[in-house]
Amino acid sequence: MEAQVLKSTVSPVLRPAAHAGTFKNALLNALDAGGIARLQLHPVKFELGHDIEYPERLIENLYFIEDGMASMTTTFQDGSQVEVGMFGYKSVIGVSALMGTKRSLNRVYTQIAGSGYSCPVETARREFALGGSFQRLALGYVQAQLVQVIQLAGCNATHNFEQRLARWLLICADRARCDTFKMSQDFLSGMLGSTRSTMSITAAQFKQENLIEYARGTIHILDKKGLEKRACECYCVVEDYLDNYMQYDGGIPA
Amino acid sequence: MEAQVLKSTVSPVLRPAAHAGTFKNALLNALDAGGIARLQLHPVKFELGHDIEYPERLIENLYFIEDGMASMTTTFQDGSQVEVGMFGYKSVIGVSALMGTKRSLNRVYTQIAGSGYSCPVETARREFALGGSFQRLALGYVQAQLVQVIQLAGCNATHNFEQRLARWLLICADRARCDTFKMSQDFLSGMLGSTRSTMSITAAQFKQENLIEYARGTIHILDKKGLEKRACECYCVVEDYLDNYMQYDGGIPA
DNA sequence: ACGCTTATGTAAGGTAGCCCACAGTATCTG
DNA sequence: CAGATACTGTGGGCTACCTTACATAAGCGT
The missing domain is CATH 1.10.10.10 (Winged helix-like DNA-binding domain superfamily/Winged helix DNA-binding domain)
Structure with a gap:
């Protein structure tokens, strides 16, 4: 099966190569087989420099990275960009679409080429609305993203x-x-x-x-x-949270 | 009806003074009457300096501010604190409890004394699980909080x-x-x-x-x-988003 | 009224990091 | 292979900001 290259416009519906429990992406890996089937996952390649999200542009897909790394940046009026987030195999890109946002506010683009899966936003919304493990995982990741950005905001002010x-x-x-x-x-x-x-x-x-x-x-x-x-300590804080947040039923250790 | 002072340990179940559409808090104000009734809101006063959330402590209530302001801070190992968020009448405090987190990771405390309403976490979780307007509003606010912290992270690195x-x-x-x-x-x-x-x-x-x-x-x-x-422009970016995110069915303007 | 605490002004000296400019070198292109 | 481009080293001058220290004054309790 050919992986869809992100830049192509055609996107035939393919079945994901892997099954539940065999993904390299931590979130997909934690999802049950039913959820995997319903998400209509679609293999994609992330090419270096490719824009996964762009300010003002509609968010059409969620992306689950399996290999590689993507950065999220804020663009200021003078055109300068600063990184405000990093995505990898423990991440899902585009969750803000599940929070009611239609258009991206930040740029997200491939820093290290790799591959992963895409999932249409509407499909993800339906799965989210079921209130099952996908919802739990997605919300847990949103919280993880929040923890990371909070730490980054403090870090940038201090270190x-x-x-x-x-x-x-x-x-x-x-x-x-x-x-x-x-x-x-x-x-x-x-x-x-x-x-x-x-x-x-x-x-x-x-x-x-x-x-x-x-x-x-x-x-x-x-x-x-x-x-x-x-x-600075920010490295440990962020990584510890990311490593553990899924192990405790979505909460941090008691 | 007496407003419950946050520091008291007793918390008799009282009915909120206001009804749907008459709240000063923007989120409560946007909520339907049924949702308001089910949330079991409880008037509270926020006293200057009071800790609303504290690292490692269980999150027991969500708080809707009507008057006053609260700050969220990150505490570093050397004990220094930096602000990473501000809450007011357009905010709800404690949404991370809806994302599966049991214990707070940051300190949130009253900077400007005021009043508002509390809502038990379990009640909020039940209402959230219904998938109705409370869920939509809560998710929208999480997204708004994310937007703010993202901007702050960039701001602290640049301005x-x-x-x-x-x-x-x-x-x-x-x-x-x-x-x-x-x-x-x-x-x-x-x-x-x-x-x-x-x-x-x-x-x-x-x-x-x-x-x-x-x-x-x-x-x-x-x-x-x-x-x-x-x-810096960060002021406008943040305020514009906060002012508008509820007007567009939970999304930013098309 | 008295001292104690807290809030602010101010100043000297040091440093991290900015801006700009130029130089050297590796990679790419035709 | 010649030229263009991209990546890195380096240095000088400058500024924002930090650190420390001391001084002043307003509020507060007793």
Whole structure:
């Protein structure tokens, strides 16, 4: 079965390749077989740089990432963009459509190419309305997204560039289950709301301490433990929540 | 009918004073009479400084503010707190309990004393499960909260202290429908992730331009239009969304 | 009235990070 | 292979902001 490439306009209805319990996406994996069947999942590829959501554009599908990573950004009036969220195999993109929003407010686009599944918004709405495990999982993920952005808002107000860069690298590696990614310093500094010259200096420090290595648009993480020491606590807070929120019947540990 | 003071432990079941369509709280006001009746609303007073939610503590009630303002903060390991959200008469506090979370992750506490209604979590969960207008309103508000925090995360990464202070003052005035509030410079600078000395200088500038006046822990806004010019766009983005999200069947304008 | 606490003004010194500019080099393109 | 483009290093000047410290004054309790 061919995976649908996101950029194509044709979208024949295909059955998902995997069955309940065999998905790489954590949410799909936690869903029962009936829910999987009803969602009409559809394999997709996420190509580097592709816009999954775009401001003002209708949200037509939910996306479940299996491999790769996507960023959500806010665009300011002067055109600058700052990252406000990261999606990976523990995420579902487009849940705001389930909260009554029709058009996206932020840009979401592929940072690390990969693949996953799509699901038509209307199908997802119907499944959500059933009030079963899909609703529970979707709401749990919304809460997880909220926790992440809240922590990020505090982090951006408080922590310095070095801490935030280390945090970003670690979260990116976790989301994409991958220690190497194509990403120029220029680009990444912008995501963090900073500048290339600041980035260059900090990256050089990390490189000199063998925490990372990089060359012409490719970053490779060498020492996660070392980076954790340089990162702010926000990394642990976010990752701990994401790792655990599904294990406790949708709540955090008692 | 006596309003229940939040700090009391006794909470006799009382009927709300107002009926559907007569509430000052925007969400309650949008709810149908049946929903209002089923929610078992209970008048409460919010006393200055009172903790409405606290990290790790069970969320027992949802709160609908009618007057006053509450802040949500993140607490870092070093004990410092930064504001990550503001609640007022267009808000409901505790929706994360509807998303499957049992215990609060952040502190939410009264910044400007006021009053409102409480609703037991289990009652709210039952009403939510009905899938009617309460569910629609609650989900819409979750989305609104997400929009706000997302904007804040970007704002904190990009905009300078002066812009953010002006934004904060304007949003506070909107949330509380009130241009005067008790709040020391020291305290407010901390909320914004900055320091008192920075705050003192910026506040003096605003004062000199007759945008605000203040004395010993009381701030008074004199010129909103003037402050808007000093604030970043984040103020408008957030307020526009809050003002409009309920008018379009839960979605943003088509 | 007296001291205590709290709120604010102010100032010096230090630093992180911004802006700008230029240089070197790797990759890509025709 | 020549030129164009993209990625990174580096340096200088500048500013916002932090840290610390001290001074003043208003409110508060006794």
